[in-house]
Amino acid sequence: MALRYAILGYLSTAPGSGYDLAQQLQGGLGWFWSASHSQIYPELKRLEDAGLAESEPTTVGEKLEKRIYSITDDGRRVLTDWAGGAPVYRPNRDPERLQFIFSDLAPLESIRQHLEVHREHFTKRRDQLLETHGRIVRHEHERVERRYEGRDPLQQELTLLLRDLAYRGDVARAELEIRWAEDALEHLGALERKASAKRRRAA
Amino acid sequence: MALRYAILGYLSTAPGSGYDLAQQLQGGLGWFWSASHSQIYPELKRLEDAGLAESEPTTVGEKLEKRIYSITDDGRRVLTDWAGGAPVYRPNRDPERLQFIFSDLAPLESIRQHLEVHREHFTKRRDQLLETHGRIVRHEHERVERRYEGRDPLQQELTLLLRDLAYRGDVARAELEIRWAEDALEHLGALERKASAKRRRAA
DNA sequence: GTCGGCATGTAAGCGGTTACATGATTGG
């Protein structure tokens, strides 16, 4: 159900095409919810059928069709109701941790690699998040700027605050993962040194 | 694919029934990977067909059938290979954050509630994780203790280290969420005070 | 002219959720 709200949320800032949405849901908005175009196009139709969005066909150049979707009043109501509801927490599913705890069967070297990949992954993620966060707080983020339009100053401040908090939270998560991996690498190193000392004693 | 490895991982410690697995994958192991019995029973059959697990029928009391699954050598090999491979990171999907950033449309009061639920949720999670973590490091966790059997001291240390790191990592994640929610509540409070000051000035 | 990006769709398959379905055992 979240895809539906991700789309409505996007359209609640400004109208856009399925293609625009597909771009967003792999990039910017994709931090929070990602989806591919094969999911988006059918969902847009369903939203239109349900009266939560409406579309106007336009053309790019001579022939290329482009359908611009806008949120309806009903759609805005549905989105607002959902946003105001209590969060629902799904069961945890963390393939990396699962893999990690059972890698006591694998050689130490591959555990080290696992942790290094983990650190790299979250380092990249953190950097990208910081980049977007910076653009938002410096008022250079086009889409967020559009969201301020027609809202009173306090609401604008709220919009900014929520995005600031969300991105800072995700940055903090990424930084936690980096620290965790580094700490784990140290512990692993200590164990390795212990193991090789033992091997030396045995020889 | 992770369900398969969660099951193999469980069986790599000691044999067990589908029911046992279903219990584990909602409780202990469920922190890392959760699944329901309707997924587990068919998967166990598939594992047996693939020669990665084998089962023996037993009975509880007079008639109640109970099928005990064990991992095979092939299964252990497949599990070990998977555990030693590089982690694969799936696209982010965070319905709570998505809801949070679009709740600039909802009343402040429901944002406050959202954050309080968030804090409560992760407080409970942290407490349960700490409980299990404590049992593991005090050597009171039955299943982890069984995993040490027949392994040399250094491997035992590795088994303990990985579990210690995994649980401490998850505790740290939960604590981050708690701090985040508390920080967000403070910022929200500041905004609310600003809003009511403005209302007073207007009156 | 051709290549990368714009633009929109469909279909098969897989993994997970919810609900349906059945029956035995144990302890109060």
Next chain:
DNA sequence: CCAATCATGTAACCGCTTACATGCCGAC
């Protein structure tokens, strides 16, 4: 005897992934 728990399964449905499929536009 009754309820909770043990124990195993099936079926419908939903959301997501991967792959298939088509065609236009703008820049070099």
